[in-house]
Structures are given as C-alpha cells and as structure tokens.
Amino acid sequence: MAAEAARIFSLSRQYQWRSLFRPGSTRQPRTNTASLFYFNSIGISSVRIGGIGLSMCLTTDTNNRSNSCSKKKTKMMTKKANSNSNSNCEEIKRKKEKEKEKEKEKRRTRSEMEFDLKEQHYDYNNLSGRGHIPVLLGEVLQVFERPNVPLNSFVDCTLGAAGHSSAIIQGHPELQLYVGLDVDPVAHEKAQPYLNNFVNKNSGGTTSDFTMHTFQKNFKDLKSILNEVDEKLLIHGVDGILMDLGVSSMQVSNGERGFSVLSDGPLDMRMNPQASLKAEDIINTWPEAEVGRILREYGEETNWRRLQNKIAKARLDGGLHSTGELVHLVQSMTPMSKGRQGWVKTATRVFQALRIAVNDELKTLEHALCACFDCLSFGGRLAVISFHSLEDRIIKQTFLDIVNMSNGEGSEVQSSVLRLDNYAGEEETWVKQSISGMNGIILTKRPITPSEEEESLNYRCRSAKLRVIQKMRRQ
Missing domain, CATH: 3.40.50.150 (Vaccinia Virus protein VP39)
Incomplete structure (x- = not known):
C-alpha cells in the first residue's frame, strides 16, 4: 500500500510541475482530485500540493487509533486487576495462616516451669x-x-x-x-x-x-x-x-545414617543397623502405589502423587541411592519462589515418611x-x-x-x-x-x-x- 501511494504521489507531482511550466500558462498548480480520492481511500487524510515545494501529511485513522488505545487500556486494567486479586488472595492466605497459628497457640499448653x-x-x-x-x-x-x-x-x-x-x-x-x-x-x-x-x-x-x-x-x-x-x-x-x-x-548429625536432609549419605534410615530393610529398598523396589501411600499417610505430604511419579521416573535412570539424590529430586519439583524453606519442609516430610516405614514406628x-x-x-x-x-x-x-x-x-x-x-x-x-x-x-x-x-x-x-x-x- 505504501508503494502504491508513493507511485500516485509521484504522478500527481509530475502533473503539477508540467502545468506550472507550460508555455503561456498563468494558473497556479492544482491538486489532483483523483489522487486525493485515492489517498483518502487508503487512510491518508490530506494531501497538499502547491507552489514550488510539495508537502504531504499522513495520519492514521483516528478510529483505529482510539480502538487500539482502548484495547491497551483494557489489557492494562485487567493485568492490574489480576495482580490486585493475586495480592489480595495472598494476603487472605497469610491472615488465615496467622489465625490458625494463634488458635494453635491458644490451645497449646506451654510449660510454665522456670x-x-x-x-x-x-x-x-x-x-x-x-x-x-x-x-x-x-x-x-x-x-x-x-x-x-x-x-x-x-x-x-x-x-x-x-x-x-x-x-x-x-x-x-x-x-x-x-x-x-x-x-x-x-x-x-x-x-x-x-x-x-x-x-x-x-x-x-x-x-x-x-x-x-x-x-x-x-x-x-x-x-x-x-x-x-x-x-x-x-x-x-x-x-x-x-x-x-x-x-x-546424634543420629541426625551423622550423615552416614541417612536421617538428615542437609548432609549427603546413603539412603539407610535404620534405627537398628542390623535390620534388613533400608529406605533405598522402598524407593527403588516397592510398588509405586505403596510408595505414594507412605508419602501420603506417614509424611502427610500434599504433593505425594507428583513425588510418586518423580520417583518412578528416577527408577528408569537407575534409581535413587543417596540422600543427596532424593533431596535433589525434591528440589526439582519445589517452586523457586518458596526458596530454601519450601524444599526443606517437603524433604523433611519425605524423610519422615521413609523413616517411619523402614522402622515400622x-x-x-x-x-x-x-x-x-x-x-x-x-x-x-x-x-x-x-x-x-x-x-x-x-x-x-x-x-x-x-x-x-x-x-x-x-x-x-x-x-x-x-x-x-x-x-x-x-x-x-x-x-x-x-x-x-x-x-x-x-x-x-x-x-x-x-x-x-x-x-x-x-x-x-x-x-x-x-x-x-x-x-x-x-x-
């Protein structure tokens, strides 16, 4: 469209210059009405040609401009509304958590001993x-x-x-x-x-x-x-x-026992080292449904199904054999926004579930x-x-x-x-x-x-x- 407009503009300019320097001509150059009609049809609101120089003013359609501006405004308003609603939801959740903590504290019988x-x-x-x-x-x-x-x-x-x-x-x-x-x-x-x-x-x-x-x-x-x-x-x-x-x-600080989420060691978790069952056996050999049940019932973990699927996929690559590998698996499914505290809590629940199952506590x-x-x-x-x-x-x-x-x-x-x-x-x-x-x-x-x-x-x-x-x- 821009090329066509330039071509029409060039033709109109040639016409104006020819009429201006025609021998015996005394009239001023006129605007080509056909070109003006064409310019208006393609969205060019006005064309002014006169004197020795030529000028051209191109403006977009005001209706299209207003529509695009209104769309942008509505998008911005919806984004703000969504952000406000999200922030409001987070504030409501925080208030509910604080209220729950206060209720727990009220029900709690703290020791009064000096x-x-x-x-x-x-x-x-x-x-x-x-x-x-x-x-x-x-x-x-x-x-x-x-x-x-x-x-x-x-x-x-x-x-x-x-x-x-x-x-x-x-x-x-x-x-x-x-x-x-x-x-x-x-x-x-x-x-x-x-x-x-x-x-x-x-x-x-x-x-x-x-x-x-x-x-x-x-x-x-x-x-x-x-x-x-x-x-x-x-x-x-x-x-x-x-x-x-x-x-x-003593047991937590010893990484070789496998109880700590913060130190790498074997997936053991046996209270009695003479026992046969280890956490590694549960993770790598027990049925997937049973592993999910352990995470759900013993760890009280809400994301137990995702963990179950992650553990099942890890088995295809050779399984999990150390606490560090299990912690890395938990970190991979924990949102980064929750930070270190988020994955530590999840890993603690997972370790608790496995420890209870290993020792039949x-x-x-x-x-x-x-x-x-x-x-x-x-x-x-x-x-x-x-x-x-x-x-x-x-x-x-x-x-x-x-x-x-x-x-x-x-x-x-x-x-x-x-x-x-x-x-x-x-x-x-x-x-x-x-x-x-x-x-x-x-x-x-x-x-x-x-x-x-x-x-x-x-x-x-x-x-x-x-x-x-x-x-x-x-x-």
Whole structure:
C-alpha cells in the first residue's frame, strides 16, 4: 500500500510541475482530485500540493487509533486487576495462616516451669557439647517428683545420650533399679560408659543396693526384658517409664545414617543397623502405589502423587541411592519462589515418611504403649514425648483406650489444680486438666509443650509434646 501511494504521489507531482511550466500558462498548480480520492481511500487524510515545494501529511485513522488505545487500556486494567486479586488472595492466605497459628497457640499448653529450674538439675552446656540436649527435661523430672511417693524403679525406653536418665538418677537418691533400652547400638555404646561414670561419681547420692541394667533392644520387648532382670517386676511393676520418641541429634548429625536432609549419605534410615530393610529398598523396589501411600499417610505430604511419579521416573535412570539424590529430586519439583524453606519442609516430610516405614514406628509404638502400661505398678506413671502429629494421635487414642474412655463417654474432666484421690492433700500444679477412667487417669488432657525459653535454646524441641498417664487400682 505504501508503494502504491508513493507511485500516485509521484504522478500527481509530475502533473503539477508540467502545468506550472507550460508555455503561456498563468494558473497556479492544482491538486489532483483523483489522487486525493485515492489517498483518502487508503487512510491518508490530506494531501497538499502547491507552489514550488510539495508537502504531504499522513495520519492514521483516528478510529483505529482510539480502538487500539482502548484495547491497551483494557489489557492494562485487567493485568492490574489480576495482580490486585493475586495480592489480595495472598494476603487472605497469610491472615488465615496467622489465625490458625494463634488458635494453635491458644490451645497449646506451654510449660510454665522456670527455665532456671532445669539448670539446677543438669548442666545444659555439657549436654550441648556432647551433641544432644534432652527435651522437656524439667517437665519430665516434675512428672516423677512426687512428694511422699518414692521412685524406686525406673525404665528409660529410649536411652539415647542418657540425658533424661542421668538427671533422674541424680534427682532420686532413693532409686534402687534402673533399666535403659535403645535399639540403636551407637547410642547404647555411648550411653553405657557415660552412665557408669556418672553413677560412680554420684555414688554418694544413690542407695547402696542400686542396680543398673542397659539393653540394646526395642521397647516393644519391655516385658521380656523386665522378666530377664527380675521376674517379680512383672508382678509388682515399675514406678516410672519414659519414652522419648523421634530421632536424636546424634543420629541426625551423622550423615552416614541417612536421617538428615542437609548432609549427603546413603539412603539407610535404620534405627537398628542390623535390620534388613533400608529406605533405598522402598524407593527403588516397592510398588509405586505403596510408595505414594507412605508419602501420603506417614509424611502427610500434599504433593505425594507428583513425588510418586518423580520417583518412578528416577527408577528408569537407575534409581535413587543417596540422600543427596532424593533431596535433589525434591528440589526439582519445589517452586523457586518458596526458596530454601519450601524444599526443606517437603524433604523433611519425605524423610519422615521413609523413616517411619523402614522402622515400622507407628505399629511398634501402639503395641509398646500398652506393654509399658501393663508393666507399671499401681500409681506408676508413663511419660511419652512425641515429635509429630502421627505419633501424638496414636498416644492420645491409646491412652483413651487404656483407661476405657475410647468413646469419651463418662469421662471426668477436672480443671485448674488436680487433687489425686489416692494422694489426698498433695497438689501437682503442672496438671491442668485430666481424664479419669477405670484403669487409670490421663494427667495431660492436652499435651505439655516446651516453654519459649527452651525453644530459644534448643530449636529442635519446638514440636515436642509430652503426655502422661498414671495407672490406678481398679475400684
């Protein structure tokens, strides 16, 4: 079209110059009406030709220009509206998350114990130097420190670095029997000499007939272990039992165990290295549907299906054989906008799911809780520390089943300070609400969580929950 306009313009210019220099001509050059009509038809609004020089003004159609401008404006407005709606949605999500956190904080029963009380019982600096800090130490000691009720026998089902055990032995000079268990041989090897040295140094604070036994066994075998120590223990029971679930700092810091998402190592995750099943076997050989179920149920991961498909594709390239490869797979499916915190949370849930499946933790826990309660003496207490919602749900429901209150009917809820019937006159202020049943009493209707001071010292304790049940003589 531009070439055609230039051709018409050239013809009209020739016509004007010929008429101007024609011999005897006195008229002024005129505009070619045909060319003007053509220019207007192709969108050129005006052409002016006159004098010696020629000028041409080309303008686009005003209607087309206004339409294009209006389209641009509408696009800009829609973009702004979309951005505003997205920002509004993000703000609404943030507000909802804050409200949920506030509601959780309201329901949460934080420990009211002064943090200095814990330091009176144990040196936290020495514990941190050994790579492990016992969680809720002061609260556990408070559970078993009852006026006029001696603690003659005690069982630590998860010995670990012996942080809780050493504090219990030191705080109870009347203790006559101590039994420590741990399925992890590394933890057992480290804890046994430490406890021996600790008992020898504090021999003046224990009774002369104090005996100590440690076993590298699972707490699900508690009945057979106590029978091995003394057959009478199954008849009379023990006064206190502690279970500190989860992975210890020693296990997480050792990359060769495969528990940490931040250090590369083999996909192992076995609490007992002598066991046959590894996380690598589940990832590379188990059916895809079963892997997805593990991620969904044990890890509570919302993107379990995408992870399942990613793992299935990785099998075609030889599979996954290290924690670094598994973490890289998680990073590849996590949006970059979420940053490091996003993939770390997802990887933590994936590792949790695999660890639970490798060690069959949930079924073992349910059976062990019932076995531990059966091994208690009348008035004896079982304290359990959990670190994720799956464990806490099992503990809560099992405790309700044990006291014959699984359906919640006939339960008695006592607020404020609890006054136990069999120890009239002795108040325990740490008990806020309890649930009584035929076989026992749950002293923690809501679990006790660490204080803010303890969380500031030990960040790994932030998800810890303590539940306590006491065995009662049937009426």
